[in-house]
Amino acid sequence: MEQIISNRELILVAYANEGPVTDAHLKIRETQLDVGSVGKDGSPGDVAVQNLWISVDPYLRQLMKQSDDGLYMPSFQLNQVIRSASVGKVVASANPAFEVGDIVSGFYQVSEYAIVPGGGLRKIDTSVAKPSDYLGLLGMPALTAWSGFTIVGEPNPGDEVFVSAAAGSVGMLVGQLAKIKGCRVVGSAGSDQKVKLLKEEFGFDDAFNYKSETDWDAALARYFPRGIDIYFDNVGGRMLEAVLNNINMKARIPLCGMISQYNQEWKQRFGVRNLLNLVGKCVKMEGFMCVQYLHRMGEFLEEMTGYIKEGKLKYKEDVKEGLESFLEAFNSMFSGDNLGKPVIYLGPPQ
Amino acid sequence: MEQIISNRELILVAYANEGPVTDAHLKIRETQLDVGSVGKDGSPGDVAVQNLWISVDPYLRQLMKQSDDGLYMPSFQLNQVIRSASVGKVVASANPAFEVGDIVSGFYQVSEYAIVPGGGLRKIDTSVAKPSDYLGLLGMPALTAWSGFTIVGEPNPGDEVFVSAAAGSVGMLVGQLAKIKGCRVVGSAGSDQKVKLLKEEFGFDDAFNYKSETDWDAALARYFPRGIDIYFDNVGGRMLEAVLNNINMKARIPLCGMISQYNQEWKQRFGVRNLLNLVGKCVKMEGFMCVQYLHRMGEFLEEMTGYIKEGKLKYKEDVKEGLESFLEAFNSMFSGDNLGKPVIYLGPPQ
Incomplete structure (x- = not known):
């Protein structure tokens, strides 16, 4: 069943090899996304998510350059949506591991809605920590x-x-x-x-x-x-x-x-x-x-949630709202203007 | 019993903080050494050695500077004899662990004869390798x-x-x-x-x-x-x-x-x-x-002598003779003129 949603996504239109990243490099593109088509286009395990939180991290700077000059992830491709660690809510699923309403995290498209292979997602436990903590304190x-x-x-x-x-x-x-x-x-x-x-x-x-x-x-x-x-x-x-x-x-x-x-x-x-x-x-x-160290994730979560429950770990986020705040949040890390870990909230008004 | 020997030793007369080391920094000093006095001057475990072989190594460059700028051994003191890894023959001993005629190695004075605390010496096994090998192949x-x-x-x-x-x-x-x-x-x-x-x-x-x-x-x-x-x-x-x-x-x-x-x-x-x-x-x-890794010396010697006996390890020395060849041997490592590990032979004519 068709279910067309207006979507906005952040695309890299030019590589930023030196100096700050600006709106000459990153632009918002408006598109339509058919979330009802999930799993019906030859990708049977796909999941459609509404993005709630986007993580903004320094290493992304390297992926906006033409060459992989010092960090080992491949650069983003031109005119494609950039990606980042994110937390979203499942809005449609063709994957038995995920149900509508599940809160998930993964490394996927920086956009309001996204269709993502289920294998790249992980359900998160919101009884231990709030959703955005899975981008910081437990991310x-x-x-x-x-x-x-x-x-x-x-x-x-x-x-x-x-x-x-x-x-x-x-x-x-x-x-x-x-x-x-x-x-x-x-x-x-x-x-x-x-x-x-x-x-x-x-x-x-x-x-x-x-x-x-x-x-x-x-x-x-x-x-x-x-x-x-x-x-x-x-x-x-x-x-x-x-x-x-x-x-x-x-x-x-x-x-x-x-x-x-x-x-x-x-x-x-x-x-x-x-x-x-x-x-x-x-x-x-x-x-x-x-x-x-992904193979030690279990040990990591056990140790860290232990400290959280004992009140030994605090965390501070610097929250901005809306996809249009990405550049400001991103550049704040290089100027030092951020106070806490930059995250972007895309969900309904809090 | 007094036993005075004419001796020559290499002393550092000026620190060489930059550029090549020259005879403005290192000089030969002629002295007299009473090897008969060994152990009788309040140092009961001393041993007198005639030096046979002196090792010439790049790290010594750092010890000829005023500050310990990057390497952690203390600099040589001005107007004192410099030191290096050496192999010598015992000529007098006040230490029950060493007899006259023993071949020993240690890190001690760069001189023709030296009085050395026995604790800093080690008897070497000349059936496994020749004496100078203990400055290179097994040193x-x-x-x-x-x-x-x-x-x-x-x-x-x-x-x-x-x-x-x-x-x-x-x-x-x-x-x-x-x-x-x-x-x-x-x-x-x-x-x-x-x-x-x-x-x-x-x-x-x-x-x-x-x-x-x-x-x-x-x-x-x-x-x-x-x-x-x-x-x-x-x-x-x-x-x-x-x-x-x-x-x-x-x-x-x-x-x-x-x-x-x-x-x-x-x-x-x-x-x-x-x-x-x-x-x-x-x-x-x-x-x-x-x-x-000195605490793993046993393991090291076992493994290396095994390879030597199997004919799997070769070594090449660049031999010069006499204390006066020290500067030439030393600077050859920086100019690249040496062919093999520089060692200086001080013993009787071979």
Whole structure:
């Protein structure tokens, strides 16, 4: 039975290889979607979802470039709908695993409605956490924080931990996990308001505004008189270099992403000059992506929901509404104007 | 009983913070040594040795600088005798563990004769290998190659392995270990003669002269059409950057040293711009020093002597004679003029 819905979707009309992403690159397209056709066009397991929440994350910047220059997911295709982690409500289903009304999450089209293969969706448990938490507190940012900090970072009680972009969607969880594991943790962020948030809401032992510090080497020496054992790196570049001048023997550096570097082509990026310190201090620096650890999702959810029930984990979202707010939400991560993890709400008025 | 011997020793008279080390930094001092006094001056376990062989290694460059800029051993002190790994013959002993005539190895004074605490010496087994092999084939370079490649590098059969400074004291062993572990291995070196040595003597699958290649990115793409799984890095800098543009998912990069960078102060060193590739490819880069693995010396010796007995490991030394050849031997590693591991013979005419 035909069931035509007016739909809006976000398409990439030009690659943004350098500099900020603008409306010259991303445009909203209005279309019609026949959600009644689900499963009848040769894709028998499809599900139609109404999008409720869209996750806005820094790594998407890399997928809007022509070449896969440093991150390993293929770039978005031109004139196609971009994709992101999202939470939606099933409005039609040709898949026995999903019923109309189910709340699901997955990585799919950034649009108001979407037809998605059922294999890419997962029903979420809204008794444990609210729907948007599956994009943050229990979503990819959390799997990233958990796997990067606990598996790659190998924390020990008493370790000195530094987190950059600490008020970001991943950083705020890393700091709280560090406290849970008995470490001392200091975060850097880009505004005094964020610094306050880190210390007063998320329990960081200390925090500083990197924009107010002229000499990051000296700042780190001041915040870490005993040196750094774990650096959870979200920014790369000059801050990584400053960390390497304050690093301890046998330290671990999980490399999560390098937001300071995404807007440049690789040859224009900051060159880190003191990698020899990795040798002298026997340091492990390891890049990772949360998808490597999807097979440990069960263990992750059990541990994290345990902390949530004990009241040990807080989370802060920066909510914007409507597909037209995507660019603003996206660019806020690079300017540092966001306060909390950016998500976009598309559902009915709350 | 007094037993005065004419001695010569190498002292550091000025720190060499940048550029090559010259005779303005290192000088030979003539002294008298009373080897008959061993153990009678309040150091009861001392041993007097006549030096036979001195090891000449790149890391010593870092110890001739004023600050410990990237490597973790303390700098040599001004106007003191420098130290290096050495093999000597006991000429007097106040230590029950050593008898006159024993052949011993240790890290001690670069001089013709030396008085050394017995705790820093180890008797060597000259039935397994010749004395100078304990500075190379079974010495620190070998422990470095073995621990860096097999422990940090985590090789699997079929892995694509790249070794820089492959004709160096460590590199030539890494290549042979890679073949033993079932990998394909390509090395880079600084002369056609070394390239020939790698392919014809040490069994590398391929090798190239980095001085003849203008575009290292392109050269590596040609030598590694399937990408690089393990990069055993001895040089750092621009070659490391080129490797990161040819690296495979989940690759391992044991960082052994960065000979291309030692002659510069850290802010003058080459800045590696594409570290974001570590994230996108989930790569582990880990600095190490062989001293971390001294507790696995037994396992190391068993494995390596096994290979030696099976004829699977070859080694090449670049022998010079006399203390006055130290500077030439040392600088040959930075100019690339050495062919094989530099060692200095101080013993009686062979």
